[in-house]
Amino acid sequence: xxxxxxxxxxxxxxxxxxxxxxxxxxxxxxxxxxxxxxxxxxxxxxxxxxxxxxxxxxxxxxxxxxxxxxxxxxxxxxxxxxxxxxxxxxxxxxxxxxxxxxxxxxxxxxxxxxxxxxxxxxxxxxxxxxxxxxxxxxxxxxxxxxxxxxxxxxxxxxxxxxxxxxxxxxxxxxxxxxxxxxxxxxxxxxxxxxxxxxxxxxxxxxxxxxxxxxxxxxxxxxxxxxxxxxxxxxxxxxxxxxxxxxxxxxxxxxxxxxxxxxxxxxxxxxxxxxxxxxxxxxxxxxxxxxxxxxxxxxxxxxxxxxxxxxxxxxxxxxxxxxxxxxxxxxxxxxxxxxxxxxxxxxxxxxxxxxxxxxxxxxxxxxxxxxxxxxxxxxxxxxxxxxxxxxxxxxxxxxxxxxxxxxxxxxxxxxxxxxxxxxxxxxxxxxxxxxxxxxxxxxxxxxxxxxxxxxxxxxxxxxxxxxxxxxxxxxxxxxxxxxxxxxxxxxxxxxxxxxxxxxxxxxxxxxxxxxxxxxxxxxxxxxxxxxxxxxxxxxxxxxxxxxxxxxxxxxxxxxxxxxxxxxxxxxxxxxxxxxxxxxxxxxxxxxxxxxxxxxxxxxxxxxxxxxxxxxxxxxxxxxxxxxxxxxxxxxxxxxxxxxxxxxxxxxxxxxxxxxxxxxxxxxxxxxxxxxxxxxxxxxxxxxxxxxxxxxxxxxxxxxxxxxxxxxxxxxxxxxxxxxxxx
Amino acid sequence: xxxxxxxxxxxxxxxxxxxxxxxxxxxxxxxxxxxxxxxxxxxxxxxxxxxxxxxxxxxxxxxxxxxxxxxxxxxxx
Numbered sequence: 024x025x026x027x028x029x030x031x032x033x034x035x036x037x038x039x040x041x042x043x044x045x046x047x048x049x050x051x052x053x054x055x056x057x058x059x060x061x062x063x064x065x066x067x068x069x070x071x072x073x074x075x076x077x078x079x080x081x082x083x084x085x086x087x088x089x090x091x092x093x094x095x096x097x098x099x100x101x102x103x104x105x106x107x108x109x110x111x112x113x114x115x116x117x118x119x120x121x122x123x124x125x126x127x128x129x130x131x132x133x134x135x136x137x138x139x140x141x142x143x144x145x146x147x148x149x150x151x152x153x154x155x156x157x158x159x160x161x162x163x164x165x166x167x168x169x170x171x172x173x174x175x176x177x178x179x180x181x182x183x184x185x186x187x188x189x190x191x192x193x194x195x196x197x198x199x200x201x202x203x204x205x206x207x208x209x210x211x212x213x214x215x216x217x218x219x220x221x222x223x224x225x226x227x228x229x230x231x232x233x234x235x236x237x238x239x240x241x242x243x244x245x246x247x248x249x250x251x252x253x254x255x256x257x258x259x260x261x262x263x264x265x266x267x268x269x270x271x272x273x274x275x276x277x278x279x280x281x282x283x284x285x286x287x288x289x290x291x292x293x294x295x296x297x298x299x300x301x302x303x304x305x306x307x308x309x310x311x312x313x314x315x316x317x318x319x320x321x322x323x324x325x326x327x328x329x330x331x332x333x334x335x336x337x338x339x340x341x342x343x344x345x346x347x348x349x350x351x352x353x354x355x356x357x358x359x360x361x362x363x364x365x366x367x368x369x370x371x372x373x374x375x376x377x378x379x380x381x382x383x384x385x386x387x388x389x390x391x392x393x394x395x396x397x398x399x400x401x402x403x404x405x406x407x408x409x410x411x412x413x414x415x416x417x418x419x420x421x422x423x424x425x426x427x428x429x430x431x432x433x434x435x436x437x438x439x440x441x442x443x444x445x446x447x448x449x450x451x452x453x454x455x456x457x458x459x460x461x462x463x464x465x466x467x468x469x470x471x472x473x474x475x476x477x478x479x480x481x482x483x484x485x486x487x488x489x490x491x492x493x494x495x496x497x498x499x500x501x502x503x504x505x506x507x508x509x510x511x512x513x514x515x516x517x518x519x520x521x522x523x524x525x526x527x528x529x530x531x532x533x534x535x536x537x538x539x540x541x542x543x544x545x546x547x548x549x550x551x552x553x554x555x556x557x558x559x560x561x562x563x564x565x566x567x568x569x570x571x572x573x574x575x576x577x578x579x580x581x582x583x584x585x586x587x588x589x590x591x592x593x594x595x596x597x598x599x600x601x602x603x604x605x606x607x608x609x610x611x612x613x614x615x616x617x618x619x620x621x622x623x624x625x626x627x628x629x630x631x632x633x634x635x636x637x638x639x640x641x642x643x644x645x646x647x648x649x650x651x652x653x654x655x656x657x658x659x660x661x662x663x664x665x666x667x668x669x670x671x672x673x674x675x676x677x678x679x680x681x682x683x684x685x686x687x688x689x690x691x692x693x694x695x696x697x698x699x700x701x702x703x704x705x706x707x708x709x710x711x712x713x714x715x716x717x718x719x720x721x722x723x724x725x726x727x728x729x730x731x732x733x734x735x736x737x738x739x740x741x742x743x744x745x746x747x748x
Numbered sequence: 749x750x751x752x753x754x755x756x757x758x759x760x761x762x763x764x765x766x767x768x769x770x771x772x773x774x775x776x777x778x779x780x781x782x783x784x785x786x787x788x789x790x791x792x793x794x795x796x797x798x799x800x801x802x803x804x805x806x807x808x809x810x811x812x813x814x815x816x817x818x819x820x821x822x823x824x825x
Contacts, residue, residue, distance in 0.1 A: 560810060
C-alpha cells in the first residue's frame with residue numbers, strides 16, 4: 024500500500040518511533056548518549072527507549088552504563104546512556120567509561136545532551152567529543168527552563184559555529200524529541216555529515232607538542248582516526264590509549280615497535296610541560312566555548328532564576344534554619360510514613376491474613392492436602408510472605424515517593440552541603456548524609472544510593488555504615504518494645520511521650536554509630552586521604568509529582584519488595600520446618616532455643632530472640648511475629664497462638680501479657696531495641712552490598728561489624744543492669 | 749590570593765591552580781571550569797562554615813576549605 028506524503032515525511036517523526044525498551048537483538052546503528060551530570064540525559068534516554076530509568080535532580084545518577092533500544096523508520100538503534108561527566112580529561116572511572124566508549128565503541132552517532140541555560144560550561148564537553156568524532160548531534164535540553172531564566176539562543180548560529188546539528192528539546196515535556204530523532208537518523212545514515220573540528224587556541228608549546236605527536240602518529244598510519252585526540256591523551260599518559268595502540272586495537276599498522284618512539288615523545292612532553300599543558304588545553308577549550316556562546320547566546324543580565332535559587336539557599340542552608348529545616352523534613356517524612364502506613368497495612372493484613380489465609384487453608388483441606396504439606400506451604404511459605412508484604416509495602420510506598428520528591432526538587436544536595444563538615448570530621452563524604460537518610464526507608468535502597476558517591480573509599484564507608492540507619496522494617500519492633508516495656512515505666516499520661524522519645528533515642532544512637540564507625544574505618548581499614556570533594560548544587564526544579572510517584576514505586580519500592588519476598592518465602596518454610604520437625608521429644612526450634620538461652624540471658628536477651636534473628640535474616644518485618652510464635656511454643660499453652668510454626672497477630676496488650684508470662688523484663692525490652700538496631704543487615708541488604716562492592720570481604724565486614732557492636736552493647740547493658748538490680 | 753579567602757559579595761578572577769596540587773585534583777578543577785580567567789563568586793556558605801558554594805560558569809559548585817585553598821584568584825576590580 025502506498026504511503027501518504029505525510030507518512031513518509033521526515034518531519035512526521037514520532038509516528039515512526041517504536042520504543043523497544045531493553046530488548047536485545049541485531050541493531051543497525053549504535054547511539055551514545057553523553058552529557059554533563061544533571062542535564063536530563065536520562066529523561067532523553069527514557070523518552071527514546073520507553074524505559075523508566077530513575078532520573079533525579081542529582082548529579083551522577085547514571086553510574087553504570089544503561090542500554091536501551093528503539094526503532095525509527097526502518098532502522099533499529101541501540102542507545103547507550105554514558106555516565107554524566109563534566110569533561111573527558113580526568114582519570115575518574117566515569118570519564119574513562121565515557122571517553123573509551125566514544126573512541127573504541129565507535130558509535131554511529133554521539134548525542135551530547137547539554138543544559139541550554141548553562142552552555143558556557145556544557146559546550147566544553149561538546150568540543151572535547153568533537154575532537155574524538157565528527158558524528159555528533161547536540162541536544163539543547165532544558166529549553167523551557169532556559170527560556171524562563173531569560174536565556175535566548177540562536178540555534179542556527181550555534182549549529183553553524185559548531186558544525187553539527189543542534190536540536191532544542193525539553194525532554195520533561197516531551198518537546199523536540201521528534202526533531203532529535205530526525206537528526207540522529209540523518210547523521211547515522213550519512214545524509215548529514217557533521218564537520219570535523221579540533222580544539223583551537225591551545226597556546227605555544229602545548230599546541231606544538233600535540234602537533235608533533237599527532238604528526239608522528241599519522242606518519243605510522245595516515246588513516247588513524249582522531250589523531251590529535253590520541254596525541255592529547257598520550258601526552259596525558261592515558262594507559263588505555265597506550266595499550267590500544269600497542270595491541271593494534273586502533274590500527275593494524277601500529278604495533279609495539281613503531282609506536283614506541285611516539286609514546287616516548289609524548290612522555291617527554293608530559294615531563295617537560297607538566298601542569299602547564301593541562302592548563303593550556305582546558306583554558307583553550309573554555310576560551311573557545313566562551314567565544315561561541317558570546318556570539319550565539321543572549322542572557323538576561325538580571326538572572327532572576329539565580330536570585331530565586333539563592334534566596335531559597337539562603338534559608339535552607341543558613342546557620343539559623345539549615346539544621347531545623349532538615350530535621351523537620353526528615354522527621355516529617357518519617358512521621359507521615361509511620362502514621363500513613365497504619366491504615367493500608369492493617370487493610371492488607373486483614374485481606375491477606377484474615378481473609379485469604381483461611382480460604383487457602385480450607386482449599387488445601389478440600390483438596391485433601393496432608394497436614395504437613397498445607398502447613399509447609401500455607402502456614403510457612405505463604406504466611407511469612409504475606410506478612411512481609413503487609414508490613415513492608417505501605418511504608419515503602421509512602422517513604423520513597425516523598426523522599427524522591429525532595430530529591431527531584433533539588434533539596435537533597437543541600438542536605439549533603441549542610442552536613443558535609445560533620446562527615447568530613449568522620450573521614451566520610453557529605454553525600455553520605457543522603458544515603459544515610461535513605462537507609463531510614465530501607466537499607467538495601469540506601470546501599471544502592473551510595474552510587475552517587477564517586478570515590479571508592481568514601482563509598483565503602485557509606486555502604487558499611489548504612490545498616491545503622493534504623494530501617495522501616497525495624498520501626499514496628501522499636502515502637503512495640505518501647506510502648507510495652509518503657510512506656511509502662513511511667514504514669515500513663517506520660518507513656519506515649521516517653522516511648523516515642525525512646526525510639527528517637529535509638530535512631531540518634533544509630534546516627535552516632537554511623538559517625539563513630541565511619542571515623543573508626545577511616546582510621547583503620549579504610550585509611551586514606553579524604554578525597555577531593557566537589558558537590559554541584561543543581562538549580563531548583565518543580566518536582567513532577569505523578570511521574571515521581573510512578574518511578575519511585577517501580578524503581579525502589581517494587582524492586583526492594585520483590586527481593587524481600589524472594590528471601591522471605593524460604594524463611595517462612597524454614598521457620599515452619601524447625602517448629603514441626605522433632606528430634607527426640609522436642610522440635611528443632613525448641614532444642615535451639617534451649618541451647619541459645621544461656622547466651623541470650625548473658626546478653627540480656629533470650630534464646631527465642633536469638634533464634635528469631637537467625638531465621639528472620641530475610642526480613643526484619645517478621646522478627647516480632649516469629650518471636651511471638653516461638654514464645655507461645657515455648658510456653659506450651661495451647662490457648663495462646665495458632666500452633667507450631669504458625670505466625671499470628673494479636674493486640675499489643677496481649678503481646679505484653681504473653682511476653683511477661685515468658686519472663687521478659689524491662690532489660691529484655693531495652694536490649695531487644697538495641698539488638699534490633701545493632702545486628703546484621705537483612706539478607707536483601709547483604710545481597711545488595713555484595714552486588715555493589717563485588718567483594719566478599721567487605722560484605723562480611725558490613726554484615727558482621729554491626730552484630731559485633733550489638734553483642735558488646737547488649738552485654739554491657741545487661742551486666743550493668745544485673746549489677747544495679 | 750586564595751579562593752578560600754574570598755568574602756561574600758566579592759567577585760574574583762581565577763589565576764590558576766596551586767602547583768603543589770596532585771595531578772588528579774588539578775585536572776578535576778580544570779574539568780569543573782576552574783581555568784585561568786574564569787569569573788567566580790560565593791553563592792552561599794554552609795551552616796558550619798565549610799564547605800562553601802561558589803558560582804562559576806553558571807553552576808553552583810561547593811568546595812571544602814582545604815580544596816578552595818588550592819585555587820589562586822585575584823579580585824575583579
